[in-house]
Amino acid sequence: QSALTQPRSVSGSPGQSVTISCTGTSSDVGGYNYVSWYQQHPGKAPKLMIYDVSKRPSGVPDRFSGSKSGNTASLTISGLQAEDEADYYCCSYAGSYTSVVFGGGTKLTVL
């Protein structure tokens, strides 16, 4: 069982928006503004899409945005495109003992 809880799957049509949630506790997501999101296509290494809750690395489209409220972080993808179909993982700093925790992953299907 993963430390952070994500929906197993979400779907949307091209052009629509989808939001993926990531629920933790006050010891991880809720306690620090250090949540990141990763996109992973089959057979590939994960790619950083969002860090520090809502910052985008250079080269990541502004269709991807992140936010946090309490113990839940969210990744929103607007203007869905076929190439957005992938697995998405959230990740959070979780204190000096546990350090890093991942969510179980969400499969995004573009209909």
Next chain:
Amino acid sequence: QVQLQESGPGLVKPSETLSLTCAVSGYSISSGYYWGWIRQPPGKGLEWIGSIYHSGSTYYNPSLKSRVTISVDTSKNQFSLKLSSVTAADTAVYYCARQGTFELGMATIKYWGQGTLVTVSS
């Protein structure tokens, strides 16, 4: 451009020790950052194994801590993972990665290796 490349045996026998090395190019490990190992069992999610700071300070997943050792060799610009007493449950793709510049930034993983599949089987 920072690049990371994992190397090591693709097949390990149960109860033995899994050993992997990550060669880093494009950046000197001794200059900073946290360097870590993440794994992904076939068809499953990501699991952080542990990380090392360039100074040698280590951080381990509590669920694996008793079996994990991560070390760094700045002269070769590489860091290594050892996982002892492996079982079939340790079969996974193992990634090495560069994390953040400070402890709280360890959740920020911008650079990843391509990953290497390690199978535990007799």
